[in-house]
Amino acid sequence: MNLENPYILLTPGPLSTSPTVRQAMLRDWCTWDDDYNLGVVTPIREGLIALATSTRPQDYTTVLMQGSGTFSVEAMIGTAVPRDGRLLVLANGEYGNRLGRIAITLGIDTIIHDSGELAPPDLGKLDAELSGDPTITHVVCVHNETTTGMINPLEAIAHIVKRHERIFLVDSMSAFGGMPLDVAELGIDFLVSSANKCIQGVPGFGFVIARISELQKCKGRSRSVSLDLYEQWQGMEKGKGKWRFTSPTHVVRAFAQAMTELQEEGGVAARYARYSENQRRLVGGMESLGFRCVLPHSLHSPIITGFYNPESPDYDFMKFYELLKEKGFVIYPGKVTGIDSFRIGTIGHVFPEDIDRLIVAISQSMYWVKTEAEVAALA
């Protein structure tokens, strides 16, 4: 069997996985015996806590949840915020807006601070709002806003939220495992991520790292049966790794392999270094070809980068996309409102040499650059 992919995915996520992660899915598992629950699920739960905090692992637990990442976000918000709670959402992109939409749909009393897609959250406004409104019980933000690749100032936000003693929820979907952090040091109460982002598993479940003392208060709060984080946690604790409803066994086994490979690479610090080098080479190469980044470099994460589409009337994104796909690379359309752009992810089983090959492939796919003056302008 050929386990090679026809192209690498520069689309986080799903993203490119290693052949060994994909291979780990090639057997079936029984969900109610120890081979699976103690042998696969429990080490994953423990391993995720170790990734999340080295300072106070005993204060935290991990709950795994079926579905894509958004399902876990919805489980986290719908379980953590009580009926009489009030949630402040910091939004600066599609994923921040989604947090707000989920909360409102669940009937949660919600305030949204939208700083726009190109600006970081307004920390002064956050501080003032928390000072002036003691009824706000919870604050939620996105860590890496995947819409633009903006890294939000998690430490500064955490500092303000904790000074005002509110519960702090973080959507670290596209950063956790690829960027160092310590949930205990930051005072994060709930953090959500999923299998198919920086840990480089395949899609099918998400997980929430939760402060045990806060999760214990959440019994009966959930607005949903299947997305009840508290009941899911109780099921996993009492069943020693057993999922309440059918577990995505093959995906979970692949994730266990992905966790092993993260350790083999040298842990989160080494992965962060690789992603950073990927992104540095991407931006250097793209700028040398005349492309411009949507965000200033100072606001950038190493996860995904937005570029303006070329202004030439001959340029068409789909044509460019197809040419790159033929050469073995799949890129992402843009998502920023009002800005004509595309995105390239630098996470997954993707290495600096792949990025160098990508830049060559892009230079050979710039069919809209025709005149000598245009070519000269690129130099």
Ligand SMILES: *Cc1c(COP(=O)(O)O)cnc(C)c1O
């Ligand atoms: C990927 C992602 C999600 C979840 O998206 P799904 O498509 O549901 O997996 C949520 N937030 C952020 C910031 C993401 O990057």
